Amino acid sequence: MRITDHPILQFEKGPKVTFTFDGQQLEGYEGEPIAAALHAAGIRTLSHSHVKKRPRGFFCAIGACSSCLMTVDGVPNVRVCVEKLRAGMRVETQQGKGVLR
Amino acid sequence: MKKTADAVIIGGGVNGVSIAYNLAKRGLTNICVLERNFLASGATGRCGAGVRAQWGTEMNLRMSMASVRMFENMNEELDYDDDIEFNQGGYLLLAYTEAGWEQFKKNVALQKAHGLQVELLTPAEAKEVVPHLNTEQLLGATYCPTDGHCNPFKVTDAYAKAARRLGVEIYTNTTVTGIERDGDRIQGVHTDRGYVSTPVVVNAAGGWSQDVAAMVGLEIPTHSERHQILITEPVEPMQRPMVMSFHHNLYCQQTPHGSFIMGLGDPTEKPGYNMEASWQFLEEMAEKITWLLPPLRHIRVVRQWAGLYNMTPDRTPILGPVEEVPGFYLACGFSGHGFMIAPMVGVLLAQSILGQKTEIPIEPMSLGRFARGELFREPSVV
Numbered sequence: 001m002r003i004t005d006h007p008i009l010q011f012e013k014g015p016k017v018t019f020t021f022d023g024q025q026l027e028g029y030e031g032e033p034i035a036a037a038l039h040a041a042g043i044r045t046l047s048h049s050h051v052k053k054r055p056r057g058f059f060c061a062i063g064a065c066s067s068c069l070m071t072v073d074g075v076p077n078v079r080v081c082v083e084k085l086r087a088g089m090r091v092e093t094q095q096g097k098g099v100l101r
Numbered sequence: 102m103k104k105t106a107d108a109v110i111i112g113g114g115v116n117g118v119s120i121a122y123n124l125a126k127r128g129l130t131n132i133c134v135l136e137r138n139f140l141a142s143g144a145t146g147r148c149g150a151g152v153r154a155q156w157g158t159e160m161n162l163r164m165s166m167a168s169v170r171m172f173e174n175m176n177e178e179l180d181y182d183d184d185i186e187f188n189q190g191g192y193l194l195l196a197y198t199e200a201g202w203e204q205f206k207k208n209v210a211l212q213k214a215h216g217l218q219v220e221l222l223t224p225a226e227a228k229e230v231v232p233h234l235n236t237e238q239l240l241g242a243t244y245c246p247t248d249g250h251c252n253p254f255k256v257t258d259a260y261a262k263a264a265r266r267l268g269v270e271i272y273t274n275t276t277v278t279g280i281e282r283d284g285d286r287i288q289g290v291h292t293d294r295g296y297v298s299t300p301v302v303v304n305a306a307g308g309w310s311q312d313v314a315a316m317v318g319l320e321i322p323t324h325s326e327r328h329q330i331l332i333t334e335p336v337e338p339m340q341r342p343m344v345m346s347f348h349h350n351l352y353c354q355q356t357p358h359g360s361f362i363m364g365l366g367d368p369t370e371k372p373g374y375n376m377e378a379s380w381q382f383l384e385e386m387a388e389k390i391t392w393l394l395p396p397l398r399h400i401r402v403v404r405q406w407a408g409l410y411n412m413t414p415d416r417t418p419i420l421g422p423v424e425e426v427p428g429f430y431l432a433c434g435f436s437g438h439g440f441m442i443a444p445m446v447g448v449l450l451a452q453s454i455l456g457q458k459t460e461i462p463i464e465p466m467s468l469g470r471f472a473r474g475e476l477f478r479e480p481s482v483v
Contacts, residue, residue, distance in 0.1 A: 050335075075399045076336055076399070077334055077336070077400075077401065095337075096337050097335045097336050097337050097359045098336050098337060099336065099337045099339070100336045100337075100339055100396045100397070100399060100400060101396055
């Protein structure tokens, strides 16, 4: 299932591009939220809670809840539900609170 | 509420409860603390939470070195059921001007003479301590590994609990409305919840110390000044020491939780009681800190707030009895470093009030120093 209509965010569905998720090559549409591309590819676990390490999935979808914080192109704590996909992006599941470089 | 007390402490910040605990520990247990809001609601709970001994005057140095040793043993000393979270990751102080560097050399000589473990570092050595530090324009740094960070809410809670166990009464949501005197001598304190008769009043009212002093007709040379702070989202631990630059007038430290906490002094800030957070601070802080610590470009701010420094002309606190008003004691004018010396302030005020010999002579820190012209001129304040 792909998210195409969002009640709040507006995004253009661009051309099909490739990106990586934890080293695995995936496809998505440029300009859609990274989370939409992950969801369409069947990725349901986006992060883990800090203390009990429980899986966290797609939740608020408007950049407010911190459930989808991931490391994108080396930058930690990116809210992938509101970050637009670009070709060649490196999306990674974050270890702990994220490593700042 | 108590009808009579042997001492009343005005102000439920860390210094107020530290004084209360130290008085009770020495046997003066029929005492109370009056707090207008809740404990640590003023400068204590709003401060940057840093603890350092790297000061430039002997008095601040001795006060803070003794306090660091007390923070190290505080959980045990106060039999605290929690943890004050004292984390000694050091302080790295940065020098950008010849004058600043010369001052650092003098400070370190003084600090070493008092037995503090502290070093002068080259920019390359500073980068070893904080690898993500931008060393452009940096002349040198000083580093003391026993400085650090502590939780002001927990420290206040630890003192308050220990004081209560010894019989001290702490009244929150209680506003002092006046101080009664017979001639010059203190008679009691009026509050919105009643009157307490007492021969001793301690003014530990932080940002409002000058207002409390005015209640006994005393004009003290303190004024309050807004200082702002922000805190970021947490990331994995990457910076152990507090990084501080007097030249840029800023400090920044990563807390044990992983958040970065940082503040900035604004030389144009007017005296007053304004505690609003401003967007100007957010912009200036972000600009300066991302230059100094470049990886922070990729971190998000989650909150900002402000609190009051209670400033004195020589940026050194005013401690001890007031000659003109027998029974009236001052513990105020902390000039932005009241939290880190609170353990020793409590000891000294208690000893002074009880007529005991104080561990460090406090007469030099008295109100009288201003009339005598014996000022300290602390060079190292943000």
